[in-house]
Amino acid sequence: MKKILFIIPCVPYPLNSGGNQAFFQMVDYIRHKISVSVLFYAWTVDEAKRVEKLEDLWGDVDFYTFVKETKEGPDSPLVRNPFYYKWLKKLKTSIERKMRRQLLSTSNGTVDLLKDKDFVREKSVLPNSVYKEFDTRYIDYVTKVAHTGFDIIQVEFYELIALGYVLPQNVQTIFVHHELRYIRNENEMNLFQAIWPSDRMNFLIAKDFEWNALQKYKHIIALTEVDRLLLANFLGREDHIYASPAVIKFESNSETEFIPCVHRRFTFVGYGEHFPNLDAVVWLCKEIVPYLRECNFEFTLQVVGMGYERYSAELRTACPEIELVGFVENLTSFLQGSIALVPIRIGSGMRMKILDIVSSNVPFITTSKGLEGIHFSHGVDCLIADNTIDFADAMIKLSNDLELQKMLVYQANDKMKNMYNPQEMLDRRLSVYTSILKDEF
Structure with missing residues (x-):
């Protein structure tokens, strides 16, 4: 059986985010076709313990866990007192x-x-987009594991893009680009109050680094066709660049009742430590909410996801209508009866939150950036608005039109079933590996 090693910068468990679910579903499928190993980077000992849960679920997967020590250990410097x-x-x-x-x-x-x-x-991530030196113990660990006889080594996320420089040359290497960094940097710079010469310099240096680091991989996977085309233009070639979406397996929503939003209840889903999500919430509170108040529009806004705790006082002061819900056990049940908001202005890749929303039978309002890579249309499957006034007007319009809510939900569901079948997406990823190895599993 062919062997594949996944290298990721975290322990994707528990399954409380779209990214964690997507990785879980992919490995859960691929492990029956290929011999799978996973190399995790755990920041704490407690995080490393989460691997034990995955070991219980995947008895046929080999795990390698690097733990960044946070306490004094055998490698700590000797001190006098x-x-x-x-x-x-x-x-x-x-x-x-x-x-x-x-x-x-x-x-x-x-x-x-x-x-x-x-x-x-x-x-902004712009200052951190150039190469930052890794822990030398981690590089040694990755190098040692990578040279133990794999057919494919797949590295995921921009934080680890430089690992391509140390991977063996006789292996098929893949980088999965979840979010094109130079695109995110462009998005962020467009929101700066002013762009300084040093910003342009840092942007070009980071872009050169990203281009050169990608050259070290034999194959690149983007999550959307939009990103695949961007990468082809960026790298100046079409070959060995694939579009293969991340996958979340949804429960059948045939029995999920559509509950219209009759109480002007809006929801936002997203991990606050991911800056595009934080920016979306701030844009809502800082610019969109004041306009809604001018229109005498009363509403509630519930933010689902961890990572907003340090900003809670500021957000509640600016927007008393906001409720920071944190983690919810059953997202589908929680979202029902609301209108979901996806006011994303930064980044690239696939917004898994939109697929969660659609599968929950909930209407949504998004920006063009939030919808990038998913072929939904304004007024057909959702409402799209890219500036403050248009977004606020869309919130008012959709909350007052129950028939429009129902139409958008049913049409988005139909389109998602036709274009985004989880099994087809899993098979597409397997076909990428088959093509790379020129073998059938």
């Missing part, structure tokens, strides 16, 4: 915290989201 050294570390942490409080704005998450006119710059 451990107790004094520990006290100095605590003192250092306290001083750094006090220093951060003195800053009007910082890039570490304490920026005033609603008052800072250029908060996108403060949170």
Whole structure:
């Protein structure tokens, strides 16, 4: 049996996000066709323990887990007086915290989201888009594992793109580009209050790095046809670039009743630590909500997902209508009776949240960027609005038109069934591997 190694920068468990579910479904299918191994990067010992859950589910998968030590261990430097050294570390942490409080704005998450006119710059990934040195122990670990006889090695997410430089040359290597970084950088720069010469320099340096790093892989997978075409243009070639969407297996929604939104209840789904989601929520609170108030439009807004805790006071002050719900056990049940909002302005790739929304029989309003790569149409399957006033007007319009809500839900469902069959998507990914290895599984 052919052997494949997946290398990812996290432990994708529990299955509380679209990305985690997509990875789970892919491995759960592929492991019956190919011998699968997975190399995780765990930031903490507690995170590494989640691998045990996957081991229970996948007895035929081999797991390799690198743990970034957060406590003193055998590799820690020797110190003269451990107790004094520990006290100095605590003192250092306290001083750094006090220093951060003195800053009007910082890039570490304490920026005033609603008052800072250029908060996108403060949170931008642009400065971190060039190569950042890995932990040398991690590179040694990846190199050792990668040279143990795999037919395919697949690396996922931009954070690990530089690993292509250390993978063996006699193996079919794949990079899965979940979000084209140079596209995200362009999106973010378009939202800066002003673009400085240093921004342009950093953008071009990062773009060159991304281009060169991609050359180290023999094959590239994009999640959408839009991204595949962008990559073909970016790299100047069509060969060995594939479109293969991530997959979430949905429960049959044939028994899921459509519940119209009659109480002006809006929902947003997204992990707050992913900046495009945070930007969407801030755009809602900072620009769209004030316009709704001018229209005397009363509503509630529920944000589903973790990662907003540090901003809760600011968001609630700016938008008393907001409720930070956190994680919900049954997303389909929770979303019903609401109108879902997808006001995404940054990034590329596939918005798995839209597929969750459609499968829940919920109407939605999105931006063109949020819908990128999914072939839904304005007024047919959803409403699309790309500026503040249009988005707010769409919220008012859809909440007042129950028949439009129903039409959009049923037509989006029909289209999703025709264009996005999970089994077909899994088979498409397998066909990529078959093509690469020129073999049948």
